[in-house]
Amino acid sequence: MPQDRPALDDLLATVQQFLAEAMDELHGEFRYHAQVSAYLLGICRREVAAGDAAGPSLAEARRLCRDIREGRRDAAWAETFDTVLAQTVAKAAIVRPEHLLPEHRPGGGTANGTASGRNG
Numbered sequence: 267m268p269q270d271r272p273a274l275d276d277l278l279a280t281v282q283q284f285l286a287e288a289m290d291e292l293h294g295e296f297r298y299h300a301q302v303s304a305y306l307l308g309i310c311r312r313e314v315a316a317g318d319a320a321g322p323s324l325a326e327a328r329r330l331c332r333d334i335r336e337g338r339r340d341a342a343w344a345e346t347f348d349t350v351l352a353q354t355v356a357k358a359a360i361v362r363p364e365h366l367l368p369e370h371r372p373g374g375g376t377a378n379g380t381a382s383g384r385n386g
Contacts, residue, residue, distance in 0.1 A: 275311055282307040312360045321356035 272280075285304040292300050313320050322330070330349065333339050339346040355370045368374050 274314055278307050278311045278314070282311070309361055312363065316356070316360060319356060320360055321353050327353065 282304050285300045285307070289297055289300050289304075321327075330339075330346075330353075334346065355366060358366050359370070359372055363371055366374075
């Protein structure tokens with residue numbers, strides 16, 4: 267019978283907390299590496315929490331870029347803008363959520379993270 271295992275987020279949070287506590291004892295290059303490691307663990311935690319909502323695959327993003335360059339999205343510019351904004355918000359929510367406007371942050375003011383009420 268398998269043992270209960272801690273959730274992945276709990277494991278990542280434990281290591282992240284250890285690094286945060288250990289930073290006071292570290293100096294120079296070791297402190298820098300601990301800070302970078304804690305930051306990267308935060309990205310991992312947000313990516314795991316987001317799941318499929320983390321954004322499009324690289325292939326999907328490349329296809330969208332190609333379609334824009336080749337003019338295939340010109341007739342649906344508002345939809346294209348909303349798609350690009352949603353993808354950008356999804357990526358920033360993983361890497362730098364503090365850089366997002368409050369309405370684009372997880373649990374923020376808009377229901378789907380797009381520019382509702384935008385003109386044009």
